[in-house]
Amino acid sequence: MSKRHSAKYKLDRRMGENIWGRPKSPVNRREYGPGQHGQRRKGKVSDFGLQLRAKQKLKGYYGDVTEKQFKRTYAEAARIKGDTGMNLIGLLERRLDAVVYRAKFAPTVFAARQLVSHGHILVNGVKCNIASRRISVGDEISLGKKAQEMALVAEAQSLAERDMPDYVAPDGTSKVTFVRIPTLDEVPYPVRMEPNLVVEFYSR
Structure with missing residues (x-):
């Protein structure tokens, strides 16, 4: 079983978004990241940074699935005919x-x-x-x-x-x-998920 050792809401603050749409999320009070440097002005994020962030957000949303498990799910999605990003969402929603x-x-x-x-x-x-x-x-x-x-x-x-x-x-x-099996539009994510960026991350 995958265990989330760090505080669940740290992910919310790191991403600056209320990932699970919960009323208790600290992002509802302050949108900057955790720690003493959280309020620093953010620099421009690279393409890799955007892809990594999209992967962490999607992985975190499903209870912080382990990297090994998530990568295996992606590999399976890539083998299925059709849009890999859509296939990935379909497989995650079938857990x-x-x-x-x-x-x-x-x-x-x-x-x-x-x-x-x-x-x-x-x-x-x-x-x-x-x-x-x-x-x-x-x-x-x-x-x-x-x-x-x-x-x-x-x-x-x-x-x-x-x-x-x-x-x-x-x-x-x-x-x-x-x-x-749902499509991306049908899944009620509280925030915007970008499986296409996750596909780009793994297919580098």
Whole structure:
């Protein structure tokens, strides 16, 4: 399981954007970066810098997936026919922890990963504790009995700041079906993601 050792919101401040769209993000109060030099005037960012930033933002959004895992997902996206950037988004959105987050079973991507790793999520009625598991179209993802009574789940379902996207169809409050692989426009990112720059970063 990928662990984020540094403070989650440090990524927000480093990027100067509220990546997860959370009301508690420090970017809502101050947009400059962390540390004593955070308020210095920023110089012009190189093409490489822009590409690296796009990769860090996308990787961080999905719960800070490890570099090895992210690179492997990119390599798979490059092998599939069609637009590599779109394929990459499709593969990331098919991760079990991402679907759990989209289904509003957890308030954050990190909480979604924890919910999966603790065995509270069922895929087609079978318990699964692998957060990176790839979900297929038509798969049913549901909450285990214990999870249905968790305060964390109730909090996530009451969140007003995000809606469930169309490619995740609810069936009651504790079950969803993954209807289709989304395109970039369908994914409800709170900030602009640029998978084309991620493709440029890896294809240098």
